[in-house]
Amino acid sequence: MGKNIKTKPSYNQEILKIIKNKYGYSDDYIRKSIRGDRVGHISDMIKVEYNKLNNESKKAIETKAEQLKDQKP
Structure with a gap:
């Protein structure tokens, strides 16, 4: 019998802190909103904002790496 192995997604902790400070929701609620387990207007806003901030942070890292x-030396 094979084991069903699922990996947990890792979220950018700094972005989670920013969203938590802005909206005041728990880390658990924010993660569930990003994952799609929560529905509603606020959950959608959190998901969009997380994705936007995450993409911007990746771009900044890539830019710095190129520099x-x-x-x-």
Whole structure:
């Protein structure tokens, strides 16, 4: 018998803190909203904002990585 292994998604903790401070909801509610387990207007806003902030943070990291790659010691 094979085991059914599921991996838990990891969320950017800094973005979770920002959203928690802005909306005042618990980390659990925010994670469930992002995952789609919660429905409603606020949950949709949280999901959109998380995705937007996460994409921006990834872009910033990629930009910085490119800058560091271009610099030669």
